[in-house]
Amino acid sequence: MEKEWADLTWEERREKRFQSWLSPDVKFNSPEAEKLYKERVTRFIKAIKLEEPDRVPVMLPVEYYPAYYAGGNLKKVMYDYDELKRAWLKFIEEFDMDSCIAPSLVFPGKVLDMIDYKIQKWPGHGLADDAPSHQFIEGEYMPPDEYDDLIRDPADYLQRFFLPRSAGAFEAFRKMSPITPMVAIPVTYIIQFGDPEIRQAYEKLLDAGQECMKWMMAVVEVGQAALSAGLPNVWGGMAGAPFDNIGDFLRGTRGIMMDMYQRPDKLHKAMERLVPIAINETVSAADASGCPIIFMPLHKGTGGFMSNKQFEEFYWPTFKEVMMGLINEGLVPLPFAEGNYEPRLEIVRDMPRSSVIWFFEQMDMVKAKKILGGHTCIAGNVPVSAMCTGTPEEVKEHCRRLIETCAPGSGYILTAAAYMDLCDPDNLRAMMEAANEYGVY
Amino acid sequence: MDGTAKKWEEMTWQEKREERFKRWLNPPDVKFISPGAEKLYKERATRFIKAIKLEEPDRVPVMLPTGNYPAYWAGENFHTLMYDYKKGHEIWKKYMEEFGDMDTFNGPGFVPSGKIAEVVTSKLQKLPGLGLPEDSPMNQFVEGEYMKADEYDLFMMDPTDYNLRVMMPRTSDFYKCFEKLPPLRMSIVDPWVAILSDPDIRRTFLTLMSLSDENEKWMSASMEINQYIKSRGYPSMFGFGPMVGAPFDNFADALRGTHGIVMDMYRQPEKLHEAMEYWLNMMIKTSIKNFPMTDSPVIVMPLHKGDDTFMSDKQFAEFYWPTLRRLFLAMIDEGLVPMPFAEGRYTKRLKQIADTPRSGVMWWFDQTDMARAKEIIGDVCCIVGNVPTSVMMTGTTEQVKENCRRLIETCAPGGGYILGGGAHIDRGKIENLKAMMDAAKEYGVYKK
Numbered sequence: 001m002e003k004e005w006a007d008l009t010w011e012e013r014r015e016k017r018f019q020s021w022l023s024p025d026v027k028f029n030s031p032e033a034e035k036l037y038k039e040r041v042t043r044f045i046k047a048i049k050l051e052e053p054d055r056v057p058v059m060l061p062v063e064y065y066p067a068y069y070a071g072g073n074l075k076k077v078m079y080d081y082d083e084l085k086r087a088w089l090k091f092i093e094e095f096d097m098d099s100c101i102a103p104s105l106v107f108p109g110k111v112l113d114m115i116d117y118k119i120q121k122w123p124g125h126g127l128a129d130d131a132p133s134h135q136f137i138e139g140e141y142m143p144p145d146e147y148d149d150l151i152r153d154p155a156d157y158l159q160r161f162f163l164p165r166s167a168g169a170f171e172a173f174r175k176m177s178p179i180t181p182m183v184a185i186p187v188t189y190i191i192q193f194g195d196p197e198i199r200q201a202y203e204k205l206l207d208a209g210q211e212c213m214k215w216m217m218a219v220v221e222v223g224q225a226a227l228s229a230g231l232p233n234v235w236g237g238m239a240g241a242p243f244d245n246i247g248d249f250l251r252g253t254r255g256i257m258m259d260m261y262q263r264p265d266k267l268h269k270a271m272e273r274l275v276p277i278a279i280n281e282t283v284s285a286a287d288a289s290g291c292p293i294i295f296m297p298l299h300k301g302t303g304g305f306m307s308n309k310q311f312e313e314f315y316w317p318t319f320k321e322v323m324m325g326l327i328n329e330g331l332v333p334l335p336f337a338e339g340n341y342e343p344r345l346e347i348v349r350d351m352p353r354s355s356v357i358w359f360f361e362q363m364d365m366v367k368a369k370k371i372l373g374g375h376t377c378i379a380g381n382v383p384v385s386a387m388c389t390g391t392p393e394e395v396k397e398h399c400r401r402l403i404e405t406c407a408p409g410s411g412y413i414l415t416a417a418a419y420m421d422l423c424d425p426d427n428l429r430a431m432m433e434a435a436n437e438y439g440v441y
Numbered sequence: 442m443d444g445t446a447k448k449w450e451e452m453t454w455q456e457k458r459e460e461r462f463k464r465w466l467n468p469p470d471v472k473f474i475s476p477g478a479e480k481l482y483k484e485r486a487t488r489f490i491k492a493i494k495l496e497e498p499d500r501v502p503v504m505l506p507t508g509n510y511p512a513y514w515a516g517e518n519f520h521t522l523m524y525d526y527k528k529g530h531e532i533w534k535k536y537m538e539e540f541g542d543m544d545t546f547n548g549p550g551f552v553p554s555g556k557i558a559e560v561v562t563s564k565l566q567k568l569p570g571l572g573l574p575e576d577s578p579m580n581q582f583v584e585g586e587y588m589k590a591d592e593y594d595l596f597m598m599d600p601t602d603y604n605l606r607v608m609m610p611r612t613s614d615f616y617k618c619f620e621k622l623p624p625l626r627m628s629i630v631d632p633w634v635a636i637l638s639d640p641d642i643r644r645t646f647l648t649l650m651s652l653s654d655e656n657e658k659w660m661s662a663s664m665e666i667n668q669y670i671k672s673r674g675y676p677s678m679f680g681f682g683p684m685v686g687a688p689f690d691n692f693a694d695a696l697r698g699t700h701g702i703v704m705d706m707y708r709q710p711e712k713l714h715e716a717m718e719y720w721l722n723m724m725i726k727t728s729i730k731n732f733p734m735t736d737s738p739v740i741v742m743p744l745h746k747g748d749d750t751f752m753s754d755k756q757f758a759e760f761y762w763p764t765l766r767r768l769f770l771a772m773i774d775e776g777l778v779p780m781p782f783a784e785g786r787y788t789k790r791l792k793q794i795a796d797t798p799r800s801g802v803m804w805w806f807d808q809t810d811m812a813r814a815k816e817i818i819g820d821v822c823c824i825v826g827n828v829p830t831s832v833m834m835t836g837t838t839e840q841v842k843e844n845c846r847r848l849i850e851t852c853a854p855g856g857g858y859i860l861g862g863g864a865h866i867d868r869g870k871i872e873n874l875k876a877m878m879d880a881a882k883e884y885g886v887y888k889k
Contacts, residue, residue, distance in 0.1 A: 104631065111634060152723060155602035158625045166627075178727050180600040184587060184695030186613040187553065187561050193653035194660070202646050209637025216635045249627040276598045281624045 010355070013330030017292035018045050021236075024290050026227040033230035040098045041232045044293075048332055048377050050354045050411040056403055056439030058098045059234060059379065060428050061387060061416030064106060064132060066091035068422055073130050075123035078109035081218040088222040092229050095425075096432050100231035102223035107134070108215035114208040116168025119249075132421035141165050142250035144259065147266040150250070151273050153180055162250065169204045172197035236291030239282040239326065239333070240298070241319035242271035247300045256300065260314055271318040279325030292331045293357070296323075302339025308347065316347055327355045334359055334379075338418070345371040354411075361417045369406050378406060379413035382431065387416050388423045392430035399434030407439060414439065454798075457776025461738035462490050468736045471671045478674035485544045486676040493739075493778055493823045495800045495857040501849055501885030502544045504678065504805075504825060505874050506833060506862025509549055509579070511536035513868045518576050520569040523555035526662035533666055537673065540871065542878060546675040548666035551580065554659040557652050561615045565695060578867035587612055588696035590705065593712045596696075597719050599624070608696075618642050671736070678780070680735035685728060685772075686742055687781075688717040688764040693746040702746070706760060713760070721764045725771040732775050739778045739803070748785030754793070762793050773801040780805055780825070784864070791817040800857075807863045815852045824852060825859040828877065833862050834869040838876040845880030853885055860885065 005013065022041050028034040039054070046053035067077040070087035077084040088103055112122065119141070121127045122134040141162060142150065150157040156178050163170035175195055182188040192198050223233065240248075246267065247256035259267045282294055300306070301315035323333040333356050340362040341348070348358065353375050360368060360380040368378050382398045390398075399414060406412035414435050449457065466486050473479035484499075491498035512518055515532040522529045529549050537546060558568055564585070569577040587608065588596060596603045602624050609616040618641035623632040636642060667677060686694070692713065693702040705713045746752070747761035765781075772779045779802050786808040787794070794804070795818045806814060806826035814824050828844045836844075845860060852858040860881050 107631070115634065148726075152726060153599070153601050155599045155605070155625050158627065159601065162627065163625070178601070179604055180723060181728050183596075183600065183604045183608055183691075184565060184612055186563050186565070186609045186616055187558065189609065189616070190557065190561055190649050190652060190656050191660075193649045194657045199650050199653060202650060205634065206637050206643055206646060208634050209639075209643065212631070212635040213638035216631070245627060276594075277602075277624070280595075280598065281626070284623075 008330075010328050010330060010352070013328075014292065014332065015330075017286075017330040021045075021232070021291050024227050024232075026224060028230060029228045033228065036230035037227070037232060040230070043098060044232070044234065044413070047410060047413050048354060048357060050374065050377065050409070052410045052441040055441060056407050056435050057413050058432055058435045059413055059415040060095070060097050060099075060431060061382075061384075061419045062091075062101070062428070063419035064103075064421040065419075065423070065428075066103070067106070068132070069425060073123065074106070074132055074134075074421070075109070075129050077103070077106055078122060079124075081108070081215050084215075085218045085222060089225055092222075092226050092231060095428065097231055098435075099234040100226035100229075101233065101235050102219050102226065104219050104223075104235075106219075108212055111208050111212045111215065114169065114204065114211060117166070118168065119166045136248070138248065138252045140252045140255045142246075142255075144251075144255065144263060144266075147263070147270055151266075151270050153178065154273060154277060156180060169201055169208065172201040233289065233291045234293045234334075235295045236289040236331070237282045237285035237294045239278050239294050239296050239322060241296070241301060241315060242274040242278065242322065243301060243315045243319065244297075244299045245274055245278070246270055253300065260306075260310065264314075267314065271314075275318050275321045275325065278322050279329070282322075282326060283329045283331065286329075286331050294326055294331050294333050296333055296335040298335055298337050299339075301344070302337065302341060303343045304339060308343055311344060312347060316344075320351070323351065323356060327352065332357060337361060337363070342367060348372075349375060351376065357413065359413075359415065365402060365405050369412075373406075373411060374409060375411075377411040377413065379415050381417040382415070384416060384418050384420055387420050387427050387431075390427065392424070392426045395427045395430040396434045396437075399431055400438045403434065403438045407441075410441070452776075454774050454776060454801075457774075458738060458778065459776075461734065461776045461778075464734050465490070465676065465737050468671060471668060471736075473674065474672050478672065481674035482671065482676055485674070488544060489676070489678070489739075489859065492857060492859050493800060493803055495820070495823060495855070497856040497887040500887060501853050501881050502859050503878055503881045503885075504545060504859055504861040505543055505877060506828070506830070506865045507543075507546065507874060508865025508867055509552065510866050510869065510871075510874070512549070513578070514871055518569065519552065519579055519867075520555070520575050520577075522549045522552040523558070523568065523570070526659065530662070530666045530669075534669065537670065537675070540875070543675060545678050546670050547677050547679060548663055548670060550679075553580075554655060556655050557659070560648060560652060561613065563613050565612050582694070584694065584698045586698045586701040588692075588701075590697075590701060590709070593709070593716045597716060600723070615648075616645065618645055677737050678739050679741055680737040680739055680777075685724060685740060685768065687744050687747060687761060688720045688724070688768065689747065689761045690745045691720055692716060699746065706752075706756065710760075717760075717764045721768060724768065729768075729771045729775055729777070732772075732777060738776060739780050740772060741805075742779055742781045744781050744783050745785075747790065748783065748787060749789045750785065754789055757790055758793060762790075766794075766797065769797055769802050773798060778803060783807060783809060786810075788813055794818060795821050797821065803859070805859075805861060811848060812851050815858075819852070819855070819857060823857045823859065825861045827861065827863040830863045830866055833866050833873050833877075836873065838870075838872050841873045841876040842880045842883075845877055846884045849880070849884045853887075856887070 022038055043053040043057040047057050064074045066087045067074050070090050072083055072087060077087055084103060084106060092100055119137050120134050121137060123129055123131040127135055146161060160173055160176050164174040175198060176192045179189060247253060251259060286292060286294060301311055326333050336359040338361050341360055342363055345368060349372060357377045357379055363381055365380060372378055382395060386394050386398050402414060466483055488498040488502035492502050509519060511532050512522055514536055517532060533548055558571055565583055567573045567581040567583060569575050573581055605619055606622050610620040621639055621642060622636055625633060693699060697705060747757055769779045782805040784807050787806060788810045791814055799821050803823040803825060811827060832840050832844055848860060
């Protein structure tokens, strides 16, 4: 008899998730596409498990690049979902890749306008029309005396305090009453709608919802098209480190640095509070996506930002808890270490063998391989400068050196140090070529 | 506030309560119809205040167990009140005139709007015409294991999220589609806004918006009749307060059900304690702290599963009383007057519940032995009760008066007693309510 989920080890759970990743619910364009899909996923799975695949797998460092490749720009695809679709489908059609990510981070411009989103700038809205990326606006959206409110009832805090500050359409939500005291009295939920401003807010949001769905359909369609073409998804969900959740969105860099000295206990408590929530919602997202890889962009734990002592006290424990929670559910965290994680290598090694993929930006990969090799799969890190301004030969040469350093014995995924938006398409092709040429086991 | 006045947070709880009593005695938003009405209002409120403070008023104050009886008196019922606010008001006004002297009186209570209840359904209660026969005298709570045994952690992890995405869909078909809502995130753009385009969710929000006028009408109607009653000189005991009960009941009644909670007391007592602790702190922070000034500082708290027959004294001491007591203390500290309504019998609990600040709590008893109550907690708490509902509904006026006389003789000496029923009645005779009032006047006058 088959074991229940609860009785499985994390490796057994992961195996189940790998199996569904290998057999997505999609109609492949051709038997050839299906075969390629399985080969590609197998390549990633083997690298994760530190077994030798047929060759080094590649994650092409592509974020908004397809918009430019198709002759447009970020602004254009943010506001025109047909163009978004066209650009990505063209890219899927014309590039040989091991994976493809749907443009779920190309936020819909009209929706952002409709909800008056305040914590980001984007092309044509605070940034130049031709800006290749959006810009997060950090701020102290949560004043320090609201830690207790966040800790007491996190979703209530987001709904009534954070959202009204982060988008104009939610402003009236600050007038809502907390709904937790009314648990199991569902009829009372109607009371908030008596306020005309709250009603208006919902009217706006419902309109924005209609618009957002159009965009979502385009993103989903691209995702399906990629799968059908045999290109696996490697972003089954996103999560972050609790320190970053609070530092990025709520307190800002300045605020959270003060908190490390002025109210470390509150900060610890709040981070602890976010751990199970992050695990829970990420697991649901991954269940829905069918891909077990969880992309985790990391920000404020980087080398220049805090000491190792602070990293071990403030950043690592709850971050590790989140990763362990995900691993325990059979998922594979893919932390993306923006900045310099060299000083952290020994610390982050403290995880079960082969449970994580570390994606490094600035990193001495020789050192990374020495410390993590045989223990954890690593990914990285062709310099963005080479990708954006170098020749295809230079890119290839970078790749060759990385493969020679990191590939032996498996546990390596070739990619750049960060995702890029503008570059010579031949530089991306050069990366694939290098893997095929130098990366065969 | 003048410059010499103390700041709220510097006041003792008695001083805060005095401020609230002052407000009760001088309600700023009530326009009395005559100096006579105002005088009566103050006399009546003073009577209650003295009883609460364990002082002797002019006579024993009375909380008549009127409830929604006026509807029945007028040949109507709960169902009428659900649908015809205006008619309800006319009845209440007529009843008030007909009855005359009462120490306190209120508009229809706990009557939901029928039009809204039809749409925004709830599995938690049946209503006349909605699950119950149309002429049923009141609503019926439907207990169930709405929260599963292994969901305590899920609830505590993110209670608002749990309420929105788990409990609301589970307890109301109207909100069934909230199952589809993704959790709120700090970055809300994609999944949360997009789901609003889901036809079911969109319809749900549009319906809520379209019903909000009806809801406003219903709420302001209730406000209006209560203002009308006050302007005629009848104070209210109810401070339009939060619905606060014992933390144990919060989990036992609506979330886990009787069966579930009894299992939890044996199988996962620590989890239950942790959850009650969490709930207590949540309620104190969201519903008690900075409680606004209302027309009455009395907070009525119906209690359910702590009565004599439901659990042992030891269990009461372990599970029920500690968090309830701390809730009382938090209310008292805000100058509020908790009035627990001990449904069932609390005779065995009297020794435990005596452990609160003197005059801080007023206990309203249903079937508790009042002689024992007076003896054990009479020096600490004002006590309220408890002419049996059976006598009120089916007895003669003489029997009612006799019951009242004995209660007054037992409980009134030294102050700290309010004559009341064991529970509200919904059917019966107006004469019996009048007899109760007469008894207070006849037997309840304190000699100077």
